[in-house]
Amino acid sequence: MKLQEINKARYRNHLNKVIVGCIVALVVGSLGIAQGLIAVLPNEQGGHFHWNLAGVVISCLVIGSVLKKYKHHDFMTEVTYVWELKKQLNYITRxxxxxxxxxxxxxxxxxxxxxxxxxxxxxxxxxxxxxxxxxxxxxxxxxxxxxxxxxxxxxxxxxxxxxxxxxx
Structure with a gap:
C-alpha cells in the first residue's frame, strides 16, 4: 500500500458523515428490529434481552455489509484509504x-x-x-x-x- 496525499477537510467531513450515519443506522435499526421481533414473538415474562441483542447484531451486520459494498465509492475514498492504512500500520506494529x-x-x-x-x-x-x-x-x-x-x-x-x- 502506497502512502497518498489526501484532503484533510474532505476526509474529516466524510468520516464524520459515515460515523453519524452508522450511529443513526445502529440506533434506528436495532430498535426497529427489536420492536418488530417483540411485536411478532412476544415473551409473557417480559424479558426481551435476546430480541434486543438480535436487533443490535442484525443492524451491525447490515451496516458492515453496506460499508463493505460501498467502500470503493468516491465518497468513501479517503475514509477507506485511512482504514486500510491503519490496518497496514497495525500489521507492522505487531x-x-x-x-x-x-x-x-x-x-x-x-x-x-x-x-x-x-x-x-x-x-x-x-x-x-x-x-x-x-x-x-x-x-x-x-x-x-x-x-x-x-x-x-x-x-x-x-x-x-x-x-x-x-x-x-
Missing part, C-alpha cells in the same frame, strides 16, 4: 519488536518497513489532529535515519512491500 531487532542487525528491509510505519503514522496523526506524540515520532525517525546512514541506505516509504512482513 511485528515491531522483531523489526527493531532486525534494524539493529542492519536489515535494510526492516528499515524500509519501519520508515513506512513512521511516515504512515505521521500522516494519520496529522489527519486526526493527534499531534501529541509527533515529537517522539521525530526522535524515532532520527534514530532510524542514523542507523540507515550507518549502512548507506536511503529510506523511502515507497519501497514498502506488505509481503515483506512475512519474513519477521
Amino acid at each position: 511485528k515491531m519488536r522483531k523489526l527493531k531487532a532486525a534494524v539493529e542487525e542492519g536489515d535494510v528491509i526492516a528499515m524500509q518497513i519501519i520508515n513506512y510505519s513512521y511516515a504512515g503514522s505521521r500522516q494519520l496523526w496529522q489527519l486526526d489532529d493527534n499531534t501529541i506524540t509527533m515529537e517522539e515520532l521525530s526522535i524515532w525517525q532520527a534514530e532510524l535515519d542514523a542507523k540507515a546512514r550507518e549502512v548507506n541506505v536511503v529510506l523511502d516509504s515507497e519501497k514498502y512491500d506488505p509481503q515483506s512482513l512475512a519474513n519477521y
Whole structure:
C-alpha cells in the first residue's frame, strides 16, 4: 500500500458523515428490529434481552455489509484509504519488536518497513489532529535515519512491500 496525499477537510467531513450515519443506522435499526421481533414473538415474562441483542447484531451486520459494498465509492475514498492504512500500520506494529531487532542487525528491509510505519503514522496523526506524540515520532525517525546512514541506505516509504512482513 502506497502512502497518498489526501484532503484533510474532505476526509474529516466524510468520516464524520459515515460515523453519524452508522450511529443513526445502529440506533434506528436495532430498535426497529427489536420492536418488530417483540411485536411478532412476544415473551409473557417480559424479558426481551435476546430480541434486543438480535436487533443490535442484525443492524451491525447490515451496516458492515453496506460499508463493505460501498467502500470503493468516491465518497468513501479517503475514509477507506485511512482504514486500510491503519490496518497496514497495525500489521507492522505487531511485528515491531522483531523489526527493531532486525534494524539493529542492519536489515535494510526492516528499515524500509519501519520508515513506512513512521511516515504512515505521521500522516494519520496529522489527519486526526493527534499531534501529541509527533515529537517522539521525530526522535524515532532520527534514530532510524542514523542507523540507515550507518549502512548507506536511503529510506523511502515507497519501497514498502506488505509481503515483506512475512519474513519477521
